[in-house]
Amino acid sequence: MGLVTAAIPFFLLAVLIELTLDRWRGWGLYRLNDAIGSLGAGILSRILGLVKVGILMLLYIPLYQWLEPTYQSLGINWSLDNPWHLVLAVIAYDFCYYWKHRICHEINIFWAEHLVHHQSEDYNLTTALRQSSDLLPLGWIFYLPLLLVGMPPEVLITAGAIDLIYQFWVHTQKFPKVRWMEWILVTPSNHRVHHAQNKVYVDRNYGGILIIWDRLFGTYQEELEDQPCIYGVRKPLNTFDPLAANLQHFKRMWLDAVYTQSWKEKFTLWFRATGYRPADAEAVMPVPSGDLDNFQRFDPQISRGLRGYALAQHVIYSVATLLLLQFSTELGYGLTALMVLMLVIGLVINGRILDGEPRTRRWELARLALLGATTPLFPAVIWAQVAGYCLVSGTAWWVLVFTHKDDTVTSVSH
Known part of the structure; x- marks a missing residue:
């Protein structure tokens, strides 16, 4: 370790x-x-x-x-x-x-x-x-x-x-x-x-x-008392999905490379100064920077029940990650890769739940069904725990999302 x-x-x-x-x-x-x-x-x-x-x-x-x-x-x-x-x-x-x-x-x-x-x-x-x-x-x-x-x-x-x-x-x-x-x-x-x-x-x-x-x-700057720090990035992410977080700037550069008409720009924009965009791509697809004078953090409002569900899922993912890090060498590459995939899917959907993404209503049930279907591929010693987790999570999600109108996921404009 x-x-x-x-x-x-x-x-x-x-x-x-x-x-x-x-x-x-x-x-x-x-x-x-x-x-x-x-x-x-x-x-x-x-x-x-x-x-x-x-x-x-x-x-x-x-x-x-x-x-x-x-x-x-x-x-x-x-x-x-x-x-x-x-x-x-x-x-x-x-x-x-x-x-x-x-x-x-x-x-x-x-x-x-x-x-x-x-x-x-x-x-x-x-x-x-x-x-x-x-x-x-x-x-x-x-x-x-x-x-x-x-x-x-x-x-x-x-x-x-x-x-x-x-x-x-x-x-x-x-x-x-x-x-x-x-x-x-x-x-x-x-x-x-x-x-x-x-x-x-x-x-x-x-x-x-x-x-x-x-x-x-020459890159030092002291923290100034009259300039409180505003945290984040100029072009905000506006999602709690960790995979989207990793793809944010790659996606923007790729779209710039698609939209620009200059072949030189298509190949060089990747290595230009941070934030550089071809003029024609920026004209077609403007991405405004945040207004620091009226800064508002991305903070979609979802029900207390859904917040509790997302927290419980995160705790479970954290425990699963610690166990996977400890025992991955004993599991072999194929099984480790499968478990990593299941965790990645869970992290993505959990982030989207926190975003208030309506499609997570179906996505979360599909995730639990997929996890249940792949359980026989896992070590037999954890079959009962995984099956129990799927059953309890599925029941809780159904109650929160499909039986209480006040607890449905609300759409958030990004």
């Missing part, structure tokens, strides 16, 4: 603590739909990782093995047992992360992958878990330079995990600005700036652990 997977229960515990304090003190930092949307994106990222090939390691390991005799001749010998080696590895990784993160904000196709992390219009610890699924993995390019210093794959993986785990705690609004920390480390204050869509804050503070990279390369 990797460090990040091992840390997930502690992440969830911290979320529960912040949520409890939020409700107790009335901070208003959490909305159920946004929190589930963010956590759903995090689940999608982790489970898709079980069925995808890790391109970085696929390339990095053979290249390292090819260069290993050279490292040995130069006396380069990294060790996880040496704490100073680990410190240096984290610093080197964080430097590469800075440039990866910065390019993700500056070039269209890289932004398409990173965008997911910025879509939440709230800012709390669930935002930290809102991760891209890397449907088109490109970030690995930025870590290949670590071969130049002979960093072994296991050291790279550990440094990357530490860098990612550190970033969890900075996604909170309730940690005050601490002056000395702002000069050296990424903190909640300067990372709030990074997630804000205010003009003064956009594309600033890219560091993972160290903010010194931003100070060195």
Whole structure:
């Protein structure tokens, strides 16, 4: 089990603590739909990782093995047992992360992958878990330079995990600005700036652990008392469906490539500055940015019963994900892929329930029927649990949606 997977229960515990304090003190930092949307994106990222090939390691390991005799001749010998080696590895990784993160904000196709992390219009610890699924993995390019210093794959993986785990705690609004920390480390204050869509804050503070990279390369911006952060992205997602979240910018670029008449634009728009659109495509299909002077968060209203149902489903998906992450190696690729598919379908429909999508009336019943039909393919030890889950969920959904007129899903204009 990797460090990040091992840390997930502690992440969830911290979320529960912040949520409890939020409700107790009335901070208003959490909305159920946004929190589930963010956590759903995090689940999608982790489970898709079980069925995808890790391109970085696929390339990095053979290249390292090819260069290993050279490292040995130069006396380069990294060790996880040496704490100073680990410190240096984290610093080197964080430097590469800075440039990866910065390019993700500056070039269209890289932004398409990173965008997911910025879509939440709230800012709390669930935002930290809102991760891209890397449907088109490109970030690995930025870590290949670590071969130049002979960093072994296991050291790279550990440094990357530490860098990612550190970033969890900075996604909170309730940690005050601490002056000395702002000069050296990424903190909640300067990372709030990074997630804000205010003009003064956009594309600033890219560091993972160290903010010194931003100070060195001119991308640092302090959080200003007279400029409260407005979270989210300029072209809002307006859905809590985690798959749609991952496809949002890819879809927009693809449509631009279809609508533009210029063949040059069709091939180059993917690598232009973030937000660039061919003029003719924009004229045919305008996508206005949000009005920050009259900013309204996407917050469709659905019945209390449906909110409770969506929360219960999310809890079940979370438990299933933790179990799948733990036992996937024993299940084999085919069965793991089937379980991942069932979870993906569930996450998508659950997000659409929170959107107030009317079609979920039928979709959710179809999902439960499909899950019931595929149950014999699962390990026999969980047949009874899956069958019971389908029966209870189906009954609850039928009662909520088809027998109580006040509890039907209402349409929401996006």
